[in-house]
Amino acid sequence: MPVCEYREICVVLAVFVVSLLLLFVKRKYEKKKYFQGIPGPRPTPFVGNALDFLTSSSKTTFLFDVFTCFKSSNRTSLFPEFLSKIMEYTNTYGRVILVYARMDVILLVSDYNLTEHVLSSSKIIDKSNMYDFLHNWLGDGLLTSTGTKWKSRRKMLTPSFHYSILKDCIKIFESVGDKFIRRLGMEEGKPSVDISPLVSLYTLDVICESAMGTSINALDNGHSDYVRSVKTMCTIVADRIFSAVNRLFYVLTPNYFKERKALKILHAHTEAVIEKRIRTRSNKADTEGNVGAKAKHAFLDTLLDCNESLTKAEIREEVDTFMFEGHDTTSSALNFALYSLATNPDVQVGIQAFSNFFYFKKKFQRKVVEEQRRIFHDDVNAKVTLSSLPEMKYLELVIKETLRLYPSVPIIGRKLTEDLVWEGSVFPKGISIAVFIFGIHRNPKYFEDAEAFVPERFKSCDGSKPFSYVPFSAGPRQKFATYEMKTTISKVIRNFELLPSIPKRDLELAPETILVSKNGVHISLRKRKWF
DSSP states (O other), X not given: OOXXXXXXXXXXXXHHHHHHHHHHHHHHHHHHHHOTTOOOOOOBTTTBTGGGGOOHHHHHHHHHHHHSSOOOSOGGGGOTTHHHHHHHHHHHHOSXXXXXXXXXXXXXXXXXXXXXXXXXXXSOOOBOGGGGGGHHHHTTOTTTXXXXXXXXXXXXXXXXXXXXXXHXXXXXXXXXXXXXXXXXXXXXXOSOXXXXXXXXXXXXHHHHXXXXXXXXXXXXXXXXXXXXXXXXXHHHHHHHHHOXXXXXXXXXXXXXXXXXXXXXXXXXXXXXXXXXXXXXXXXXXXXXXSOSOOOOOOHHHHHHHOSSOOOHHHHHHHHHHHHHHHHHHHHHHHHHXXXXXXXXXXXXXXXXXXXXXXXXXXXXXXXXXXXXXXXXXXXXXXXXXXXXGGGOHHHHHHHHHHHHHSOSSSEXXXXXXXXXXXXXXXXXXXXXXXXXXXXXXXXXXXXXXXXXXXXXXXXXXXXXXXXXXXXXXXXXXXXXXXXXXXXXXXXXXXXXXXXXXXXXXXXXXEESSSEXXXXXXXXXXXXXXXX
């Protein structure tokens, strides 16, 4: 190697090492100045608290990852007890804790008052660093944008969920739901079925047709380039959140090249749909007089209708964002709802003498079925309509309880853009706040017998602690997700009896881009004969 090249490499390495040391000194100074009274686990230099989450077998893999550009095949497998470790932190150190992700300072919050302040603030709206990994895919869409742009986009997109538009969406839930039922029927009678891949394909079909007005037939063609690219991007984003080399050396990793290939396919697909929709709309005047069914109004149409001058790139960002949010979060919620119904056939928690609140003799699933029979009588194939959804009151309790125990987004990240003064402490701008929704939802202070699946608890919720239950981010999209879940579960429960898998397989919860079960979601399906 020539001497000049050797010197250049040495200079680069020296700058890198000095930068790390300066950052380390800066973090030590900040901790002494700002976080003196904030408890938390002791970090390891340069890797933070990551080693606390590792098993002995995974520490070598992780440390190798820190100093090389190689990657494990499944990053979250290195952190098998991530959520339970965070729960242990809150039990040991309290509800406001200082933790380190490498050398990034994170304030881990499960305190109700601080949670309310953060999530209701009109100033603390910037997303934390973990959302950065979505930018290549979603650009500055509603999920990843901040400040005035976020406020403007949110206001602009609210009409997308108007009553008449949701009515069209329910037709999509119904038509795609029929395909989903037929696909589930192929698994009927098996002792154990992992429903998570099928649910993922179903929600992808629904959200693509709702967002773009076009069908990708994921249930029938789960290996198409578009479907595979969506899966690839979700995996890569989750991998980067937990990776030790996700910033400086990412362009040297295999994931970087996989991401570029996947994004080329995803963006090209969305752009082609946008162009086709624009051409169709331009011919609208020529076809308005024709007799035929009225075209469904897609989310894309709202973007094209808006008065604001959005570029095609900005329209693509919002369509991709809507698709990503509506696919992953709803898939997670549906998986856990069906699992909860399958594994909670009977509830005998407590007796009336001890607590009237927990005296429930009927089966959850039977209660849901009885409600469906009352609404649809004996017609297993009856269509769900906008008027029948509000009648599903008990099913709504089941959905709420599912999202309490299994929130699709278990941790919500925010980044401070200005100093935050809280109970005598000053949290400096630039740090991230991680609101631990999963822990708040399982806090016995807010929910009696918090680990039990008890839908009826929401009958008596007085709403005095609204931020003790944050299943979805607030906003109009929540209604879209709830309607989709109600429609889907209604169709499934009228067609199948949901049973635990044989042998029963417990969930292994892990936070990726959303809450998932690493070992799948296993249940058993039996054709319902007595509906």
